[in-house]
Amino acid sequence: MxxxxxxxxVKQWCVHCDTSSGCLIYEDRPAECRTxxxxxxxxxxxxxxxxxxxxxxxxxxxxxxxxxxxxxVVHPDPGYPHQWLEKLSVLVPIGNQLSxxxxxxxxxxxIGSKSQEKYGVVDENL
Numbered sequence: 004m005x006x007x008x009x010x011x012x013v014k015q016w017c018v019h020c021d022t023s024s025g026c027l028i029y030e031d032r033p034a035e036c037r038t039x040x041x042x043x044x045x046x047x048x049x050x051x052x053x054x055x056x057x058x059x060x061x062x063x064x065x066x067x068x069x070x071x072x073x074x075x076v077v078h079p080d081p082g083y084p085h086q087w088l089e090k091l092s093v094l095v096p097i098g099n100q101l102s103x104x105x106x107x108x109x110x111x112x113x114i115g116s117k118s119q120e121k122y123g124v125v126d127e128n129l
Contacts, residue, residue, distance in 0.1 A: 008033040014081055022060070042066040042075065054093070062090055074102035084108070 005013040009028075019027045026032055043057050043066060059065045063083035067076050077094065079087050084107050087094070094103060094114060103114045 004035070004039065006033055006035045008035065040068055042068060057090060057093060062086060064090075069104075072102070072104070074104045077103065077105040079105070079107045081108070 005011060006017070009017070009019065011017045017026075019032075021027055026036070041059065043054055043059055054066065056062070057064075057066060059080075063080040063086035065078040065080075067078065068074075069076050077087050079085070087105060105112045105114060
């Protein structure tokens with residue numbers, strides 16, 4: 004995700020991210036960061052048991068809920084574009100109940116019974 008207010012480009016690590024301690028500007032982080040919803044962090048819902056093993060730094064992908072398309076979106080780490088395949092046993096049950104979309108680079112793929120259509124090419128700013 005791009006964050007214009009701190010000149011963070013899409014698909015690049017934030018310069019304020021310390022991989023061992025987290026956000027270096029957490030108290031003063033921009034609104035885009037404050038409202039960002041990682042499903043692993045918010046997994047105190049019905050998906051908690053499934054998502055417990057999906058900590059982004061371990062699985063090399065991030066899960067988000069995209070309200071405008073009513074879907075859970077998988078965002079693979081560009082350095083590990085196929086790592087999400089190792090968690091298909093977790094992702095497919097979700098895709099069978101909700102729409103699940105994988106966004107990798109410019110490619111988009113729907114998974115599960117609610118995601119049968121091919122989505123095509125994604126906007127580079129996502």
